[in-house]
Amino acid sequence: xxxxxxxxxxxxxxxxxxxxxxxxxxxxxxxxxxxxxxxxxxxxxxxxxxxxxxxxxxxxxxxxxxxxxxxxxxxxxxxxxxxxxxxxxxxxxxxxxxxxxxxxxxxxxxxxxxxxxxxxxxxxxxxxxxxxxxxxxxxxxxxxxxxxxxxxxxxxxxxxxxxxxxxxxxxxxx
Numbered sequence: 001x002x003x004x005x006x007x008x009x010x011x012x013x014x015x016x017x018x019x020x021x022x023x024x025x026x027x028x029x030x031x032x033x034x035x036x037x038x039x040x041x042x043x044x045x046x047x048x049x050x051x052x053x054x055x056x057x058x059x060x061x062x063x064x065x066x067x068x069x070x071x072x073x074x075x076x077x078x079x080x081x082x083x084x085x086x087x088x089x090x091x092x093x094x095x096x097x098x099x100x101x102x103x104x105x106x107x108x109x110x111x112x113x114x115x116x117x118x119x120x121x122x123x124x125x126x127x128x129x130x131x132x133x134x135x136x137x138x139x140x141x142x143x144x145x146x147x148x149x150x151x152x153x154x155x156x157x158x159x160x161x162x163x164x165x166x167x168x169x170x171x172x173x174x
Contacts, residue, residue, distance in 0.1 A: 114128065
């Protein structure tokens with residue numbers, strides 16, 4: 001080994017070659033270490049990103065399940081509301097078709113119309129009150145006496161007591 005060192009001291013080319021080789025080995029070792037560190041760092045980053053990806057996929061799956069459950073609930077509620085709406089529509093139609101309901105509804109509408117006319121038409125109220133009194137008298141006369149007998153014998157005749165104008169003319173004469 002001593003001879004080797006002596007040879008290197010005497011021959012500058014050999015010492016330069018040895019120095020270049022050692023320097024090349026040092027650079028290669030540094031590059032290998034840098035590559036090894038980079039691979040470890042990248043592998044660590046890949047594991048971290050894969051973990052984050054799994055976590056995000058889990059969150060996405062959870063969110064999709066929640067949305068699906070909410071949509072299912074809304075769909076069921078919508079179907080229930082449609083069913084209730086149809087039931088209410090059928091019930092309303094059956095209630096309106098019962099005997100007497102149409103007449104009662106018409107009487108209520110007439111009452112509302114009369115109330116509006118009393119409020120809006122200045123000359124209507126006295127004429128209406130006179131007509132109502134006359135109708136009450138006819139109804140009372142129809143429930144007792146000769147008109148009742150005539151109505152029982154010949155239905156439909158006893159109720160028509162003439163026109164309101166003719167009755168009004170009779171009131172002014174009598």
